[in-house]
Structure formats: structure tokens, C-alpha cells
């Protein structure tokens with residue numbers, strides 16, 4: 001089955017990890033509980049107990065993370081991130097990360113974090129992808145990521161282990177995204193669907 005690694009609502013029959021706030025944690029079969037860096041308060045109020053209770057019923061935590069250009073100061077974001085990572089450890093939940101211009105800070109914050117980590121919305125240089133993979137991240141590509149010829153060439157060479165695709169807040173279905181990516185990678189769509197679905201289930205510990 002096609003797998004959408006990160007979206008905010010289901011768009012097809014595909015398996016999807018739907019990012020939701022605590023009040024929607026029971027709305028879909030497979031959700032990640034979000035605490036987006038953009039919506040963090042500017043002061044340190046701690047994590048509400050309702051959030052922790054909702055996490056127990058979610059497949060994953062996220063999107064959480066660091067954004068240098070939006071939300072409160074990076075230092076405040078880091079404080080919340082540290083607490084959220086503790087929660088994910090306690091409940092043994094994989095985590096989905098939003099990260100804008102703060103990769104060194106993200107790598108520092110997640111050092112020693114044991115559950116699976118997914119870097120979502122990737123469309124960067126192959127060097128950055130290599131670094132994330134070296135730090136044991138799973139990586140989910142933005143729908144148009146492989147329009148970067150250097151990235152497409154790199155993935156063709158390296159293979160698909162720990163990689164996937166997402167629709168995020170676009171209108172396209174993951175089936176369309178995967179069909180296009182398969183052409184860019186010169187694969188049969190079925191091969192790409194199978195490989196990324198295996199990675200999706202591995203990320204969620206659904207072996």
C-alpha cells in the first residue's frame with residue numbers, strides 16, 4: 001500500500017501518518033500528535049497533562065522541532081523540544097521533526113534519543129541527506145524534492161532505505177507523488193510503493 005509519511009488530513013486510501021492536535025488524536029487510525037514549533041508560547045509553561053495523555057493514544061509524536069524563522073526564540077523552542085523528547089522516550093513513540101535552518105541544533109537535541117526519528121519535508125542537498133541518515137534519521141521528501149537533479153541522482157545511487165514521501169499540506173495524493181517520483185528514479189511505481197511502505201512500517205515499529 002502507498003504510504004504518506006506526513007500529512008494533516010487523509011487524501012486517499014493510502015496508509016498515512018496524520019499530524020493532529022490532542023483533541024483529534026482518535027480521529028484517524030494512525031496519527032502523530034503535533035506540538036509545532038510555530039505555535040509554541042513565548043514563555044515556558046511546560047507541557048499540559050492532556051497532551052501527555054493524548055500521546056499515549058498516538059502512533060508517533062510530531063511534528064515537533066526547531067524553526068529559526070518562525071515561532072518563539074530558538075532557545076525557547078529547544079527547551080520545549082527537550083521535554084517533548086523525554087515524553088517520547090517515556091512512551092516509546094517515534095518522533096516526526098520539522099526543522100528549518102537549525103540542523104546542527106536538531107542533531108544536538110536528539111543525541112541519545114532512542115526511538116525512531118523522521119526528518120520531514122526534506123528538499124535539500126545530498127550532503128545534508130547523508131548527514132541526517134548518518135545520524136539514524138528516517139527522511140521524508142517533499143512532493144517535488146526529486147526535481148533537484150543532484151538529489152534524484154543521489155537517491156538512484158544510494159537506494160531507498162529509510163526514505164519516504166509525504167503530501168504535507170498540498171492537495172495532491174501520495175499515489176500521484178509516488179508515480180512521479182518513480183519516473184524520476186527510473187523505477188516501477190510498485191517498487192517505490194513497496195520500498196517506502198516497508199520504511200514507513202519500520203519507522204512506526206509495525207515491522
Ligand SMILES: [Zn+2]
Pocket residue numbers: 006007008019063168169
Ligand atoms: Zn506538516
